[in-house]
Amino acid sequence: MRHIHVFPDTQSLERDAADLFVERARASIADHGAFTVALSGGSTPKRLFALLAADPYRSQLGWEKIQFFWGDERSVAPDHADSNYHMASEALLSRVPAPPEHVHRIEAEKPDPAAAAAEYAATIVSVFGGAELPRFDLILLGMGPDGHTASLFPATTALHEHKALVVANRVEKFHTWRVTMTARLINNAASIAFLVEGEEKAEPLREVLFGPYQPELYPSQLIHPSNGDCHWFVDEPAARLIPHSERTSA
Numbered sequence: 001m002r003h004i005h006v007f008p009d010t011q012s013l014e015r016d017a018a019d020l021f022v023e024r025a026r027a028s029i030a031d032h033g034a035f036t037v038a039l040s041g042g043s044t045p046k047r048l049f050a051l052l053a054a055d056p057y058r059s060q061l062g063w064e065k066i067q068f069f070w071g072d073e074r075s076v077a078p079d080h081a082d083s084n085y086h087m088a089s090e091a092l093l094s095r096v097p098a099p100p101e102h103v104h105r106i107e108a109e110k111p112d113p114a115a116a117a118a119e120y121a122a123t124i125v126s127v128f129g130g131a132e133l134p135r136f137d138l139i140l141l142g143m144g145p146d147g148h149t150a151s152l153f154p155a156t157t158a159l160h161e162h163k164a165l166v167v168a169n170r171v172e173k174f175h176t177w178r179v180t181m182t183a184r185l186i187n188n189a190a191s192i193a194f195l196v197e198g199e200e201k202a203e204p205l206r207e208v209l210f211g212p213y214q215p216e217l218y219p220s221q222l223i224h225p226s227n228g229d230c231h232w233f234v235d236e237p238a239a240r241l242i243p244h245s246e247r248t249s250a
């Protein structure tokens, strides 16, 4: 089911996203003894991670029961400023008692991105006990102004992948490779949370949520969990074109 939560400012958006993170973690740990979460890159999650790393959130989380993954990664070393792993490590993982063996980063700096993608898919399957199509408890996503999510960019081959869990994706506009989870894997999650802030996201967000289905142009349209919840956390500037009747009331 889709929920569109609109917030007057970024602070309240991030607090609500942190509440969802804690609630999903507690429910997952109570249900099956672990919480599997995929993190995203970008500026909004950075502030969410900083919140989670401090009280009142920090002490509410069973850190030793959390398995951390990433939805996508850039082809840079793990200590590079552009690395999604690096950002999460600085803002969150280095500040909390997360066991290093529960932190599964994508080794997208490897010279063969397709091999890095295959290795990451194998890591995911192994942590999920051999499941053919793993079901994450929570996947955090952002949306770019071009409608991309994770590293599913407009008009790229990864949009057409219906079998693999993780693929290497050539992003010609950046002259680079990315490694990304596929829509097939993301859509099997129990919960998905998109964090979307800023006026520049208003038009693409309207198209993604209410426009004609054109995932080649707006890849975020590929994300609709088959048996789970999709939460959109949107600040007022990004929600400018979302009719009030479509917003989930608090």
Ligand code: 6PG
Pocket: 040, 041, 042, 043, 044, 045, 071, 072, 073, 074, 084, 141, 142, 143, 144, 148, 149, 150, 151, 195, 197
């Ligand atoms: C990445 C991210 C990407 C991000 C969006 C939105 O590696 O770049 O995973 O998909 O979520 O680009 O980023 P912002 O929230 O910073 O706008």
